[in-house]
Amino acid sequence: MKVLRSSFCWPSLFKDAHTMCRSCERCQKLGKLIRRNMMPLNPILIIDLLDVWGINFMGPFPISFGYSYTLVGVEYVSKGVEAIPCKYNDHKIVLKFMKENIFSRFGVPKAIISDGGTHFCYKSFETLLAKYEVKHKVATPYHP
Template identity: 75%
Template structure:
């Protein structure tokens, strides 16, 4: 649940969890899961690129092609 809430992308999360539970002796002895033990279904927040971004003006640098300043734009979603 924490992986999904933190926003990490793990396309095979449910497949890997299913495989791990099938190979775990303790999980197999537990039997069927009840609704209490199931993970709740929550919507995943989908954010477009450049939805959260920043801009910074960096200076001074050694002269390069007659420029000594850099303008930096960062997309915080895709980095």
């Protein structure tokens, strides 16, 4: 990198760098890694299309045609968006949205992620998700 930052360049620069690193004994040796020096291992989540949806209210906005909120559902893999305007931000609208816009159009997902607002932690919402065996995960700014 020092060579490139110093504006030196020649046709076989990368080939020469590769050859130098392969012949350098210090570059080829790797000391014992202790747990403190290891990178943390995080599992790779494998999810299919339409398996996980994020849902949340946006607003309140200035009232337009009687609506001041927007309920938005985002599919995590394709980033597809479903949104409806709402007059209120309550659990009845969430239930209707889930049944009409998610379950009936795309099938039952494996998980729903929300911010844990009162409209998502309501008994009827939890009952609907339990009926279809959908996991409800809560994401906060501290635990996305």
